[in-house]
Every structure is written in structure tokens, then in C-alpha cells.
Amino acid sequence: MSLTRRGWLQGAAWGVGIAGGVIAARRRRLRVLVLGGTRFVGRAIVAAVLARGHAVSLFNRGRTGPGLFPEAEELLGDREGDLAALRGRSWDVVIDTSGTNPQWVRRASELLHAAAGRYLYVSSTAAYTMSGSLRRSEESPIWPAATDAARTYGERKAAGEREVLRYFAGRATIVRPADLFGPHDYDRRAHFVRWALRARAGGEFLVLGRPENKVAFTDVRDLGAWIAGLIERDVRGVFNVAGPPFTLGALAAAAIAVGGPATPVWVDRRWAAAEGVDRKQLSAGTGSTYEMGSPLAVVRGLCFRPLVATMRDTLEWWDSPKGEAAGEAAGETPGMTAEAEAEVIAAWRASGGGSG
Ligand SMILES: NC(=O)c1ccc[n+]([C@@H]2O[C@H](COP(=O)([O-])OP(=O)(O)OC[C@H]3O[C@@H](n4cnc5c(N)ncnc54)[C@H](OP(=O)(O)O)[C@@H]3O)[C@@H](O)[C@H]2O)c1
Structure with a gap:
């Protein structure tokens, strides 16, 4: 079927009208x-x-x-x-x-x-x-x-x-x-907004893993828009939604683009686990994650906004006046303190990490 014909049929099914030159x-x-x-x-x-x-x-x-x-x-x-x-x-x-x-x-x-x-x-x-x-x-x-x-x-x-x-x-x-992030994430704010907050604080910030490690998460608003479309088109089936393919390095770069100049220090995950570093206190993506992507969902119309937009909007939300639900003082960086992070970085360097 030609595109025009398919478009016409779709239009007929959905009731397309032309008003003031706009379809x-x-x-x-x-x-x-x-x-x-x-x-x-x-x-x-x-x-x-x-x-x-x-x-x-x-x-x-x-x-x-x-x-x-x-x-x-x-x-x-x-x-x-x-x-x-x-x-x-x-x-x-x-x-x-x-x-x-x-x-x-x-x-x-x-x-x-x-x-x-x-x-x-x-x-x-x-x-x-x-x-x-x-x-x-x-x-x-x-x-x-x-x-x-x-x-x-x-x-x-x-x-x-x-x-x-x-x-x-x-x-x-x-x-x-898989993991969902974006504004209004009261449960997992310690994980995602922390990226931008640590970059904004400047200096060095700790990242568990390597820049090339894959991460899998999706802006919750992209999920919402896609689901709205799915129900309109009556799409049934099973769909993974595990983000576009990107890396920890891209996350760090987006944090710096939004938060300001800062230097990620890449620390080996196994070393950190053996030292008792609680990765849940650090930014999202620093744990291992499934490699699955969202190929079927993308075929069915799932679109992803740029990572930097999720980072920017989540930081804006974090900075905006919030009610009690936010549960934390504005401006406070959730998760591990900067001092504790600096200690981990120093111990990592003392162990010879990052020197080779
Ligand atoms: N966050 C992620 O990364 C992620 C990833 C994968 C899947 N998920 C899935 O996403 C869902 C969590 O999303 P969300 O909490 O943000 O969803 P949400 O639908 O925005 O919030 C939870 C809702 O459940 C209502 N609720 C809680 N207990 C209830 C009860 N006993 N009876 C009736 N309503 C009740 C709450 O309202 P009231 O408190 O007023 O009742 C609230 O409206 C879960 O199903 C989770 O498995 C999340």
C-alpha cells in the first residue's frame, strides 16, 4: 500500500479535518x-x-x-x-x-x-x-x-x-x-538528579564503572507519551522499555553540560564493592544493568528525548519549590556526601587505581 493511501486510511479512521490550512x-x-x-x-x-x-x-x-x-x-x-x-x-x-x-x-x-x-x-x-x-x-x-x-x-x-x-x-x-527517570521522581531522586548536582558542585565526582559501560533508562515522560499512543492504536503485546543505547560516559557528559565543569573519576566497581562502598548512595547507572534496549517498543513508536533534556528538566524540578513530598531540604545533594566521595577517591588512588 502506498504511503499516501495508508495515510488516507489512517486519516479516515481518525477523523481528519482541514481547518484554517492546518490538518x-x-x-x-x-x-x-x-x-x-x-x-x-x-x-x-x-x-x-x-x-x-x-x-x-x-x-x-x-x-x-x-x-x-x-x-x-x-x-x-x-x-x-x-x-x-x-x-x-x-x-x-x-x-x-x-x-x-x-x-x-x-x-x-x-x-x-x-x-x-x-x-x-x-x-x-x-x-x-x-x-x-x-x-x-x-x-x-x-x-x-x-x-x-x-x-x-x-x-x-x-x-x-x-x-x-x-x-x-x-x-x-x-x-x-527498566529504570525510569525525570521530574517528580521522589523515590529515586538520590540516583538521577545527583549526577547534575555533583557536576554543579564542581571539582571531582565519583563514578563507579567505566565510561563505556552501557546503561538502560528512559525518561518517564517518553514512556507516558508512548503509552498514550499505544492505547489509541490498540497495540497489544509485551514490550521492554529500556532506553536508547547510551553509556555512563554520556551520562557524565550530560551532567557536566547541565551542571557545569567538573571531572568524573572512574572507579572500579569490584574494588568499590570489596571496600564496602554502597553504590545505592551514588548516581544512577553505577550498578550493572540489563542489555536489552527497546527495539519492539521503538517499532511501535517509542521516541527518546536527548539525555541532556532529561538531566536539565530533572535539575530544574529539583530546584523548583516543592511541597513536603520532596522530603529533603532544597539544594541538598542526596546520597553520599562530597566528603565521603573524596575519601573513596583518595583510597582508590592510594590503591593504585586509575594510574594505569
Ligand atoms: N520507577 C521506576 O524506575 C520503575 C521502573 C519499572 C517499573 N516501575 C513500575 O511503576 C510503578 C510505580 O510507579 P509510581 O509509584 O510512580 O506510580 P503512580 O501511579 O504515579 O503512583 C502510585 C499510585 O498508586 C496509588 N496507590 C498506592 N497504594 C494504593 C492502594 N492501596 N490503593 C489504591 N491506590 C493506591 C497512589 O495514590 P494514593 O497514595 O493516593 O493511594 C498513587 O496514585 C510500579 O508499578 C513499578 O513497578 C517503575
């Missing part, structure tokens, strides 16, 4: 139920879905970000047991961003499978089983059902996927993100 596409307005939606990942998805003109109902306890989206309907309840606000209603799509417990996912899927057309579940790359290789594709095995009640996060996400597929077989979209 305006009228999308079918979807009724979208978002389970969660007011903290970080869900927030970015809701913002994107609303921006595209869809009708959104938010279901949560009303504790996190109440009134954040005045244009959305707020339905109050608790995934732990009170789903009354969802009864007797219907939606085109459910987007589950808060499904961290498989029982929550089962209750929602069971209740909604006849009342909703489709279910998009935000899972995680943690759903994949560990193996010797860091490579993963959507076909790689996920954690099997655990007999032990104390499931890990990855096992719970894998179990959540199975619940969705049980009730929405053929009508499910499973999205498995």
Missing part, C-alpha cells in the same frame, strides 16, 4: 481508567493521556497528589480491599501503574474484565529471571509462580502479569520498563 486529527476520545496515576510513573502517563484529549478516571486512596489533575475524575478506594468505586462502570482501557502486588492486580482484573476493553499493565524488567547473561528480550523467561508468600519485587511483577493475562487474554498490553 487537525480528531482522535476517538477514549475512556481511560488509571489505577494509581498521581506519583511518578502514573503521573507521567496520566499527563500524556489527558494531553491527548482522553477522559481519565483515577482510582487511588486520595493520599498522593490529591487534586493533581483537576480535569480527571477521582475515584477513591483501596486496592487492598475497597474497589466499590469501580463497580457498575465501564472503560475502554485500564492502565495499571500501581500494580505492585499480584493480589491487587487479580482483584482489579477480575472485577474489570467484563467492564473494560483492554488492560495495560506497567510491569518491570525485574520480572525477568536472573541468568548469567545481561541480555533479555521479551521472550526471555519471567519469574515462575513462587510458593513462598514473601515474593521479591520481580516475582510480584511477573505474577501480576500472569493475572492480567488470565483475565484479559488477547486484550492485554504488558510494558516492562
Whole structure:
């Protein structure tokens, strides 16, 4: 089929009109139920879905970000047991961003499978089983059902996927993100914004790893925009979202571009682990990470903004006035102190590190 013809068909399906010389596409307005939606990942998805003109109902306890989206309907309840606000209603799509417990996912899927057309579940790359290789594709095995009640996060996400597929077989979209970053990241701010803050402080900053090490994360707003498009196009299936291919060296360069001149000191991860350096106190990307990328998602329209834009916007968010939710004093660099970092760098050099 020619491009023109395909474009015409797409236009017909989506209702294209020409007004004042501008082609305006009228999308079918979807009724979208978002389970969660007011903290970080869900927030970015809701913002994107609303921006595209869809009708959104938010279901949560009303504790996190109440009134954040005045244009959305707020339905109050608790995934732990009170789903009354969802009864007797219907939606085109459910987007589950808060499904961290498989029982929550089962209750929602069971209740909604006849009342909703489709279910998009935000899972995680943690759903994949560990193996010797860091490579993963959507076909790689996920954690099997655990007999032990104390499931890990990855096992719970894998179990959540199975619940969705049980009730929405053929009508499910499973999205498995690796690390997500960007503005409003209250949980993991110690990891990402720290890059720009350390560069802004000037001097030397510690990075665990080598400049060529691959890292895999995605701006949460790119995920949100892509998911909004997926539900419009009714795309089903399983998708990894593990960023564009870039490196720790690129991250450090973006931090310097945004924060100002500073010098990364590359410290061997194994040496640091043996010395008891807590990598969780350092910037994102300094742990090992899966090598998977997002090829299927890219084919289905996922786009990535430049890394430096995520860095800049996250720093701007960090510097902006925030409510109590931020939980830390403005200006404070989260994670390891600069003094502790300098001690690690000195010990690394004393051990002969970085000299060869
Ligand atoms: N951050 C990452 O790098 C990353 C990577 C991969 C996957 N993920 C996935 O992304 C999701 C986390 O995203 P997020 O927390 O930023 O999502 P979010 O949807 O923005 O925030 C969590 C939402 O869940 C609601 N909630 C919490 N407990 C609830 C309950 N008992 N009943 C009803 N609603 C409840 C909260 O509102 P109330 O408090 O008002 O109830 C809030 O709206 C998880 O599913 C995680 O597995 C994250």
C-alpha cells in the first residue's frame, strides 16, 4: 500500500479535518481508567493521556497528589480491599501503574474484565529471571509462580502479569520498563538528579564503572507519551522499555553540560564493592544493568528525548519549590556526601587505581 493511501486510511479512521490550512486529527476520545496515576510513573502517563484529549478516571486512596489533575475524575478506594468505586462502570482501557502486588492486580482484573476493553499493565524488567547473561528480550523467561508468600519485587511483577493475562487474554498490553527517570521522581531522586548536582558542585565526582559501560533508562515522560499512543492504536503485546543505547560516559557528559565543569573519576566497581562502598548512595547507572534496549517498543513508536533534556528538566524540578513530598531540604545533594566521595577517591588512588 502506498504511503499516501495508508495515510488516507489512517486519516479516515481518525477523523481528519482541514481547518484554517492546518490538518487537525480528531482522535476517538477514549475512556481511560488509571489505577494509581498521581506519583511518578502514573503521573507521567496520566499527563500524556489527558494531553491527548482522553477522559481519565483515577482510582487511588486520595493520599498522593490529591487534586493533581483537576480535569480527571477521582475515584477513591483501596486496592487492598475497597474497589466499590469501580463497580457498575465501564472503560475502554485500564492502565495499571500501581500494580505492585499480584493480589491487587487479580482483584482489579477480575472485577474489570467484563467492564473494560483492554488492560495495560506497567510491569518491570525485574520480572525477568536472573541468568548469567545481561541480555533479555521479551521472550526471555519471567519469574515462575513462587510458593513462598514473601515474593521479591520481580516475582510480584511477573505474577501480576500472569493475572492480567488470565483475565484479559488477547486484550492485554504488558510494558516492562527498566529504570525510569525525570521530574517528580521522589523515590529515586538520590540516583538521577545527583549526577547534575555533583557536576554543579564542581571539582571531582565519583563514578563507579567505566565510561563505556552501557546503561538502560528512559525518561518517564517518553514512556507516558508512548503509552498514550499505544492505547489509541490498540497495540497489544509485551514490550521492554529500556532506553536508547547510551553509556555512563554520556551520562557524565550530560551532567557536566547541565551542571557545569567538573571531572568524573572512574572507579572500579569490584574494588568499590570489596571496600564496602554502597553504590545505592551514588548516581544512577553505577550498578550493572540489563542489555536489552527497546527495539519492539521503538517499532511501535517509542521516541527518546536527548539525555541532556532529561538531566536539565530533572535539575530544574529539583530546584523548583516543592511541597513536603520532596522530603529533603532544597539544594541538598542526596546520597553520599562530597566528603565521603573524596575519601573513596583518595583510597582508590592510594590503591593504585586509575594510574594505569
Ligand atoms: N520507577 C521506576 O524506575 C520503575 C521502573 C519499572 C517499573 N516501575 C513500575 O511503576 C510503578 C510505580 O510507579 P509510581 O509509584 O510512580 O506510580 P503512580 O501511579 O504515579 O503512583 C502510585 C499510585 O498508586 C496509588 N496507590 C498506592 N497504594 C494504593 C492502594 N492501596 N490503593 C489504591 N491506590 C493506591 C497512589 O495514590 P494514593 O497514595 O493516593 O493511594 C498513587 O496514585 C510500579 O508499578 C513499578 O513497578 C517503575
